[in-house]
Amino acid sequence: MTKTIKSTLLLTCFLAGAANANTGLAFIHGTGKQTDARNDYWTSEFIDSVRKGIPNSEKYTVINCDFDQFMWHEDASGCLATALTHFISDQNITDLKLITHSNGGNIVRWILSNPTSNSLYPNIINKITHTVALAPSSGGTPLADAAIAGNAFEAGVGWLLGYNSDAVKQQQVSWMEFYNTEWLYGTSGRPALQSKFEAVVGSDVDSAIWDTDSYCGGYQYQVALEVTQNWLDNCSDGFLNCSSQAAAGSVWFYDKDKSNGKEPLSHHQSRRKCFGLDSLVRNRI
Template sequence: MLRLALALSLALGAAATATAATGVAFVHGTGKQTNALNDYWGADFVNSVRQGLPDQSKYVVINCDFEQYMWDSRAAGCLAGQLTSFINSAGITDLVVITHSNGGNVMRWILSNPTYDSRYPAIISKIRWVNALAASSAGTPLADAVMNGNVFEQALGWILGYKSDAVRMQQVGWMAQYNQNNLLGTTGRPALPKGFWSVVGTDVDSSPFDGDSWCGGYHLNVGLETTQNWLASCSDGFLNCTSQQAAGRLWFRDIDRMAGSEPLSHNQSRRACFGLDRILRDDI
C-alpha cells in the first residue's frame, strides 16, 4: 500500500509537470561489463521493461567494473559518470533505477554518501526510486568461502569472479561493517534518501523435466541449486533472503508475484522469467 500511495503521488506530480522526462537505468551486478545488455540482462528483458516508458529511447544499460570496491572510481565513479551523462543528454527528471545483486551495493553507496562525489547530489535528486533485484545488501556466505580459499574458489568462479575486491567486500562480516558505518537503509541506520525496494528470490528449481528450470539458462540454475546447499533454506542459490531484504523496504518475494508462484534463482532475477519484466515495466 505504501508503494502504491507513493506511485500515485508521483504520477500526479508528473502529470502536473509537462516537461517531466522519465528514464530507466539498468545497473548490473558483480563483474566487469562491456556489453551488459546482451551478456548480463538479455535484450529481451531490457526491451520488455522499457516499454513502460513514455519515450522508450530514454534508457541506459550501465557498463562498469564492479569487480572493485563499491566506492572505487571504476565502480561508483563509473556509475556516476554514466548516469550523469544519461540524465543530461536525455533531459531526465524522473529516474527509475533497476539494479541486480552487487549493483544494489554500488547504488546504495551513491545514495548514502552524497558528499563523496560532486556528481552524486544531482543524480540522487533525479531518482524516483531504486528497484533492487536480489540485492546483496548483507553479503553472502559464499563470498566468505571463496576468500577462505576452499573448494568454492574454483566451483564459484563462474558466478563470483574469484578473489576480486567486490567478492571480498561481499563477505558477511565486511558488509555488516559497511552497513553500520558507511551505508544507509539497514536496521538501526538512517533511511536512504530515495526508496530502495527489494525483490527477493526464495528458491532455485533445476529439474530437467520442469520447463521453468530452463528460463535464464538451465546449467546456471543447476549450479545455483548446488550452492544453495551452503545457504539458508530461503535463498536464491547465491544470497540468503535475509541479505536480499536487509536494506530499504521489501517490495515482494518471488512466489507472491511470479506467474505460477515460481521462485526466481539469482540468475533468473535478471531475466524475463515468469513475468518479472512485466511487473517492472508496469512499475515505470
C-alpha cells in the first residue's frame, strides 16, 4: 500500500469518527447554590449564543448544584457527576465539552484528577474532550482569605463570595496551593489533565461612568469589582489575580488579546455576552 493511500485511509477514518461523534455541551457555574443557573448565573443570551458552536445546539445542559460546598462534597462534585452522567446517557453523548466559570473549574478538576473516588467519574472523564475555563480560580484568591478572616472587608464581598462557606474556605490561596500540590492535576509540577483545559484570563476592571463598556453585565458589579481589585494584583479581574486564573491547564488567551475593542473582562463579565466573548467560545468549541 502506498503512502498516499495510507494517508487517505487515515484521513477518511478520522473524518468518519468525527462525523459519528455525538457532541454535548455543559455549562458549569461557579461558587453558589444554583437552582436556575441559566438565567441567574449565565443568562440565556450567553448560553444560546455559545451552544450554536456544537453540531446539534439542543444537546446542551446547564448545571445546577450546591457549589458552596468543598469540591469533593456530594452536593458539589457528586451533584455535577450525577447531572453529567444523566446527560451523557439521555443524549448518548460521546464527545463532552464543558464551559466552566470561576470555582466551577475546580470542581471539574477534582473529577478529572480523582477518577477512583466516585464510580461515575471514569465514564465522564472518558467523554470529556475539552474544557473552556472562564476566569478559573485555580490558584485561589486573597479575597477568600480576607472574607474568612472576618474583618470589615467581609461585608463588601458577601455578594461575590458568600459568607464563610466551605467553598470560600477552599479558595483561600494557601488552601488551593495545598490542593494543587496533593489532590489536583493540571498545575505546574503535577500530572497533566487527561483532556484539554483552557483558561480565559481576565486582566482588569473598567468602571468609568462615561464608558458604555462599563455597563456590560451590570454597572453596579463593575463598581464593586473595582473596589475589590484594590486587594489584588494589577493584573486581575476584580476577584482573581491573573496568576490564579492561569495556574491550571493552559491559557487560551488574556481578555484584551482577543476581545472586541481590546476590552478587559471583569470576573462578572466573563460569564456574560460581553465584547465578543460568546462568539470566541462558540467558535472554539
